[in-house]
Amino acid sequence: MLTLIAIVSTAGGAGRSTVTAHLAAQLAHAGRPVAVLELDAQNAIGALLGLRKTCETGVLSSGVAPDGWRAVLRDTPAGVPLLPSGRTSVANLSAMAQWLQGDVGGLRRQLTAVGLPDGARVLIDTQRLPDAIALAAVAAADLVLGIVPVTTAGYVTQPDLMTACDGRVQIVPNVAAANSSLNNDLLNLIQGRGGDAVVPVRIHRDIAVGMAAANGVTLAKAGDGSQAALDFIHLEAWLQRAMDVGEGSEGTARGGTRR
Ligand SMILES: Nc1ncnc2c1ncn2[C@@H]1O[C@H](COP(=O)(O)OP(=O)(O)OP(=O)(O)O)[C@@H](O)[C@H]1O
Ligand SMILES: [Mg+2]
Structure with a gap:
């Protein structure tokens, strides 16, 4: 059984x-089976996983039926199989949203x-919430990771995130800057508001992230x-601990992580 995140x-x-x-x-580096599904019209995540060329065809492209996703699965230099969005259009996006809304089990x-x-x-x-496809992904997922930048915008939009995910979100603070007292204050506010929905790990603002993007090498591979x-x-x-707890209760990760 797959675990959708x-x-x-x-x-x-x-x-x-x-x-x-x-x-x-x-x-992947830890030897876990993993894949990425890109439901974002930007069609850009391939570059972060090391692909040098834009993926022309993917799950959001015209002519690719949901039951034809296997044909667009790609290996990546990061060692992570990718189902890219491919080039898409407004019409394709709205067809995908309609399909996902009408067939709740379809994505899995x-x-x-x-x-x-x-x-x-x-x-x-x-894509950024509110978005019909993103909401369908939330509905289908066993675990929802909500990325909240430790910025004023992140703090201000945090309640919308928690509401949109119907209380099922696990919040990952990003671009935390430990050397800034303003940033630390914002992180405290985000943690205070999120309570135990906030994961006990933050991702720091780090130039290594931009370098990795520019070089198309993931941090796991860079080993920097x-x-x-x-x-x-x-x-x-x-994540592994959260999944282990979830999979140990009621047989699914969803059971262990629903809030
Ligand atoms: N922890 C970090 N440290 C430094 N830079 C970061 C960090 N996280 C993200 N960034 C940078 O912030 C920018 C936005 O990140 P990213 O594209 O992952 O966001 P997104 O939520 O996917 O945005 P979009 O709404 O465009 O899809 C990128 O330039 C990325 O390199
Ligand atoms: Mg993005």
């Missing part, structure tokens, strides 16, 4: 794609048909010992 945010540029790519790469069914290894974690990169690389090691370890 939706990566969402209500703040733009929060770091959804960054967290998706580096967390997936860290899972089509991912299962792709033939990923049993037990694979499928990290789903999404950066703060962000360490953060993703901790996030992966937290």
Whole structure:
């Protein structure tokens, strides 16, 4: 059985794609079966996973039916199989939203048909909430990771994130800057408001993230010992614990992580 993990945010540029790519790469590095599904029209996550060329065809492209996703699955230099969005259009996006809304189990069914290894974690990169496709991913997911940048925008939009995810979100603070007292105050506010929905790991603002993006090398592969690389090691370890607890109760991760 696959574990679906939706990566969402209500703040733009929060770091959804960054967290998706580096967390997936860290899972692969730890020997865990993993894949990325890109439900974002930007069609850009391939670059973070090391692909040099834009993926022309993907799950959001015209002519690719949901039961044809296996044909667009790609290997990446990061060692993470990718179902890219591919080039898309408004019409394709709204068709996908309609399909997902009308067939709640459809996303899991089509991912299962792709033939990923049993037990694979499928990290789903999404467009910024509110977005119909992202909400469908949240509804289908076993675990929802909400990326909240430790910024004023992140703090201001945090309640919308928690509401949109119906209390099921686990919040990952991103771009934390420990050397800034303003940033630390914001982090305290985000943690205070989120309570135990906030994961006990934060991703620091780190130039290594931009360098990794520019070089198309994930932090797990770079092995540069950066703060962000360490953060993703901790996030992966937290995720494994959360999944183990979830899978031990009621047989599904969803049971253990629903709030
Ligand atoms: N922890 C971090 N440290 C430094 N830079 C970061 C960090 N996280 C994200 N960034 C940078 O912030 C920018 C936005 O990140 P990203 O593209 O992952 O966000 P997103 O939520 O996917 O945005 P979009 O709304 O465009 O899809 C990128 O340039 C990325 O390199
Ligand atoms: Mg993105």
